[in-house]
Amino acid sequence: MQKLAGWILRMTGWTITHDMPQGIPRAVIIMAPHTSGWDFVWGRLGFASKGIKANIVIKKEFFFFPLGLLLKYLGAIPIDRGLSTGTIKKITSMINRSDEFFLLITPEGTRKLVKRWKKGFYFIAQQADVPIILGFLDYKNKTGGLGKVIYPSGNYEKDMEEIEAFYKTKQAKYPEHFNLSPQNLDSLPEG
Numbered sequence: 001m002q003k004l005a006g007w008i009l010r011m012t013g014w015t016i017t018h019d020m021p022q023g024i025p026r027a028v029i030i031m032a033p034h035t036s037g038w039d040f041v042w043g044r045l046g047f048a049s050k051g052i053k054a055n056i057v058i059k060k061e062f063f064f065f066p067l068g069l070l071l072k073y074l075g076a077i078p079i080d081r082g083l084s085t086g087t088i089k090k091i092t093s094m095i096n097r098s099d100e101f102f103l104l105i106t107p108e109g110t111r112k113l114v115k116r117w118k119k120g121f122y123f124i125a126q127q128a129d130v131p132i133i134l135g136f137l138d139y140k141n142k143t144g145g146l147g148k149v150i151y152p153s154g155n156y157e158k159d160m161e162e163i164e165a166f167y168k169t170k171q172a173k174y175p176e177h178f179n180l181s182p183q184n185l186d187s188l189p190e191g
Contacts, residue, residue, distance in 0.1 A: 005048035016046045019143030021133065026101045028125040029054060031135040031162075032180075033172030042137055043104075044074070045089035046144045054104040068159065076145060088123050095128040104135070119156065126152040134163060141173035156158065 002110050005146050009016065028035055047054050053075060062076040063071060071078075077094070078085050095101045103124065107117035125132045137144040153159055164180050172178035 001048050002051050009042075009045050009049055012142075014042060014046075014142045014144065016049055016145050018147050019050055020052055021149050022148055024131060024133070024149065025099060026095055026128070026130045027103070027133045027149075028121050028128075028130060029102055029104045029133045029135045030107050030121050031104060031137070032108065032167050033137065033170060033175075033178040034108045035175075035177035036173040038173060039106070039137055042144060043135070043141075046137075047104075052102065054102040055094075056104045088120060089125065091124050092128045093105065095124070095130060102133075108178075115179065118147045122152060122156055122159070126154065132159075132163075134166050136167065136170045137173075138170045139173045145165045 012114065028086050031039070033039075033142075055075040055077055056074045057079045058071060060080050062068070063076075063078045068078075077091070079090075091103060094101065105121040105124075107119075107121050131149045134148045134150065135146050148160060148162075150162060167180055
């Protein structure tokens, strides 16, 4: 699968420019920008081309037969979005019980334009005492990969400034749907 994924990426003009940072067996990986269903396709191919198994969280409603079997094979973890209080604890526990575990999260939470990113990725990394790896897709340059590593300091606003600085140079497939800064955009839904 690794060679096939790499071949598909090359044939479509995509390049994975950054590999998994060495010496990190467990982490939360955030992927941004996330404005298209294609992000999943290119991201999955990128991970497969590098031999990285990443788990993703998906709302439990998608786990019906036969789609649920495919999602579990791809490393999907069903979550009940209505019970967010237990989600962080459940995922933190999964990370802590594993020798190697990479949790992939799109902090925008949707492909639509939102006011602000969801904070769960940060709190999961902080509580599990693992780093946050900044994953990206840049449609302008057709590149993707895993970039900067951030260890949560506990100061969310300060750490988000560093995260925002990284993503400012990345172009979404639909740039008008990508809101990096938690601006006060009253007409937008919450993230």
